[in-house]
Every structure is written in C-alpha cells, then in structure tokens.
Amino acid sequence: MAEKRDYYEVIGVAREASGDDIRKAYRKLALKYHPDRNPGDASAEAKFKEATEAYSVLSDQEKRAQYDRYGFAGLGGGFDFGNASVGDIFSQFQDLFSDFFGFGGFSGGRRRGAPSRGNDVRVELSVSFADAMTGAKHEVAVHGSAPCGTCYGTGAKPGTSPTRCSTCGGNGQVATQRGFIMFSTTCPSCRGAGQVVGDPCAACHGKGAVEKERKVLVTVPAGIDSGQRLRVPGQGMPGPEGTAPGDLYVDIEVSEDARFQRDGYDLAVRRRISFADAVLGCDIGVDLPDGTAAEASVRPGTQPGSVVTVPGKGVPRLDRSGRGDLHILVDVHVPTKLSRRAKKLLKELEEELAREGQSSLQAG
Numbered sequence: 310m311a312e313k314r315d316y317y318e319v320i321g322v323a324r325e326a327s328g329d330d331i332r333k334a335y336r337k338l339a340l341k342y343h344p345d346r347n348p349g350d351a352s353a354e355a356k357f358k359e360a361t362e363a364y365s366v367l368s369d370q371e372k373r374a375q376y377d378r379y380g381f382a383g384l385g386g387g388f389d390f391g392n393a394s395v396g397d398i399f400s401q402f403q404d405l406f407s408d409f410f411g412f413g414g415f416s417g418g419r420r421r422g423a424p425s426r427g428n429d430v431r432v433e434l435s436v437s438f439a440d441a442m443t444g445a446k447h448e449v450a451v452h453g454s455a456p457c458g459t460c461y462g463t464g465a466k467p468g469t470s471p472t473r474c475s476t477c478g479g480n481g482q483v484a485t486q487r488g489f490i491m492f493s494t495t496c497p498s499c500r501g502a503g504q505v506v507g508d509p510c511a512a513c514h515g516k517g518a519v520e521k522e523r524k525v526l527v528t529v530p531a532g533i534d535s536g537q538r539l540r541v542p543g544q545g546m547p548g549p550e551g552t553a554p555g556d557l558y559v560d561i562e563v564s565e566d567a568r569f570q571r572d573g574y575d576l577a578v579r580r581r582i583s584f585a586d587a588v589l590g591c592d593i594g595v596d597l598p599d600g601t602a603a604e605a606s607v608r609p610g611t612q613p614g615s616v617v618t619v620p621g622k623g624v625p626r627l628d629r630s631g632r633g634d635l636h637i638l639v640d641v642h643v644p645t646k647l648s649r650r651a652k653k654l655l656k657e658l659e660e661e662l663a664r665e666g667q668s669s670l671q672a673g
Contacts, residue, residue, distance in 0.1 A: 313381060316363035324377070328368065335364040345453065348520070427546035427555035428453075434559050436529055438566035442599040442624055444531035449559060451525050453546050454518035460510035464517035469508045474499035527559050531625040532574065535563045566598060574624045574633030581640040587611050595637060597622065603635050613641040 317324050320334045338360040340346070347353035366372045366384065375383035432449050440447075457464070465471050473479040477496035481503040484493050495501040509515025525544045533539075538560050545555025563571075570577045580593055590609035596602050603622040611617075616636050623633025647655070 314359070316367055316376065319359055319363040320367060328370075331364065331367050335360055335368075339364075426553040429555040429558060430545040431558045431560065433562060434527065434529075435562045435564060436533070437564050438569065438571075439598040439600075440529060441533050441563045442531060442597070444533075444625075445529050447527050447529060448524045449527055449557075450522055451544070451557065452520070452522050454516075454520055457510060457513035457517055457519050459512035460517060462517045464506045464510055464513060464515045466508040466510050471502075471504040471506045474503055474505050477503065479503040525557060527557075529561070530627060532627040533561050533563065534571070534573075535561060537561050569598060571624060574626055575636060576623045576633065577636045577638065579638045579640055581642050582607060582611075583642055584644075587613070587639070587641045593637070595619075595622075595635065597635070605635075605637055607639060611639055611641075613639065615639045 317326070320331055320338070322330055322334050326334075339357065342353040342357035342360065344354055344357060347357075366376050372384060430451055430453055432451065434447055434449055436445065436447065460467060463471055474481075474496060476498035477483050481496055481499065481501040482493045483496050496503075499505050506515045510517070513519050525541060527539060527541060529539070538558055541557040541559065543554050544557035547554045568578055576597075578595060580595065582591060582593065586607065588609065590611070591607050593605050593607060594602050595605065601622075603619045605617045605619050607617060616638055619635040619637065621632050622635035625632050644651075
C-alpha cells in the first residue's frame, strides 16, 4: 500500500495557509482531476480522491488541528477514500461538492431521492476586452454523456430490459455497519442504478449513454468581468428517461487590454501630450475598446501625472443603469534633443517666466 503524502503537500499550500487559500488550491485540483473531465483515467481519479481526502481534513478546523498536532494518527479511521468508488465519495460528501460545483459533481449515477433532472455542466469561456464592453454571442463546446439513441438510455440490448438488482433490492443503496454507526453507500453491484443489465446494448456497452459534443450559443452581456458566471437554463446534460435537462454554467475570463486597465466599471488609460499642450491646454480624444470615442479637455497648466475624468465613458453596468467613468492619466512629453533655436526659445521663455514671477512677488 502506497504511503500517504502530507495533506498540505497534496493541496500545494504552506502549513500556515488560510482556509481561503486552501479552498482555492483544492478547487483548482478538483476541477483539473474531476472524473467528468478525465473519463477512464485512473491516475486522474486517484489524484482527485487524494486531493479530496486532504481537503476534507484541512477544511475542518477541528480535524486540521488534530492533524497538525498528531499527523495521520490523530484522525483515526475515517472514510476510506483510497478504496471507495468516486460515486461513494460524492454520496458521502455531497455538501462539499455542491459548494464547489453547484451540483452533485459527478455524472456517473444519480442518488436516490435526487431531483429527476440531468446533471449541470460547467465550462470556461475566454472573451476579449472589447466583447466584455459591448456584449457578444459565443459558441461553447459541451462535452458529456447523452442518452444512447439505440437503447434509449436503458443500457439493455433492444428487445430486452434491465432487471432489478438482487444485492440492494432495487434501492441503489446498501447499508453497512461500522461499530455502532450505520452507513448507507452506493450498491457495488448496480452502482446506484437499482437495476442490472444482463444483455448490454452494443452501441453504448450497457452504459445507457454515449459521449457527445455539441455547441451551445451563449449570450455574454455587456459589462461582464472575469470571475463572473453565466447560467444557461436547460443546456446541461439530458435527464434520465426523458426528464428535464440540467443547466449550463459558464465561467467567464476577460482578456487584458494593452491600453486600458479596468477597475469594476471604470476604465483607466494613459495619454501623452506635449509640453506646450500642458501649458496652453488642449482637447484630446480617446478611442474606446467598444469602437466609440471619448473627448476630454486638458486645462492650461496641467501637471504631469494629473488625471482627467470623463463621466459615463467606462464599462456598461450589467444592470443597464449607465456606465462607469473613464480616467485619463496625463503624461507630459519632455523632448531629449533640441535644436539651437528651440533651446534659445526655451531660454527666453524661462527668462520671461522668471520676470513674471518676480512681478507677481512685487505686486503681492
């Protein structure tokens, strides 16, 4: 039996990591090695189990304290992640996975008593900075299982039917007693289905489902930002035996822009003006990522590093109540090479400004 790795090493955080840091690190691992993303990959399944076992301890303050003090010995027996099926893990820790994935987390079997609907699906979508400002429509690929068209999802060869599981009596669950505690786990014979297939369908090999890819058109609203999630009702996995499908959840990542920085619904941009424009004042235009333009007035005597704000020219608000503001950071260009005439004119300007300054002092 392989020796267990340190839980902090498994999650990839320091021993003094905060609960939030542990949660973020585990979420990345869980998404990477999730069984739905790695069908048939035993190595990914093992890593998923290992990370989940580590997180189940480190996310619990009492268990974490015991582990920090006594190591694995301080945890007692507990749930056997290594030998349990993934379905059993999801069954025992359903609250944990609903917190991370917004649903049961695993497409390999539905718990008895669960809603009669298909599984939800989560995908990631990267959109451009411009699309985040204007809104756009994007196609996303949805991979997953769908009811087999040959056996209509029964898993049995056409003309035959599944039979009730003799191990669990059709319940899909079996009760096991450990000491004085009774645990209910997924039936090992039917894997929670409550029935077994004696003569499997040749098209789906008795699974009742086949892997398919389909395209879903997603409407990205103007004002969306990285880390936000869109819900597309009814575009998840089809439900069993013709029941309602699940939902599609789209996690958004907005690409960065070379010119603009975003802070909520506000935009910031740098604009360089000449020394003369800074002294005399000028009007400047800014082309925005959504194809529109903004006009701003730079007052005479504007200093380097000043910020000119143009209200209502930032990112559209998701609730359509207007837009944020545009902030223009003014850089003043100072030439490094000057002609003799330019140097002479600047010298004259310096002398003139000095005289004006002296006159102001005398008048004061």
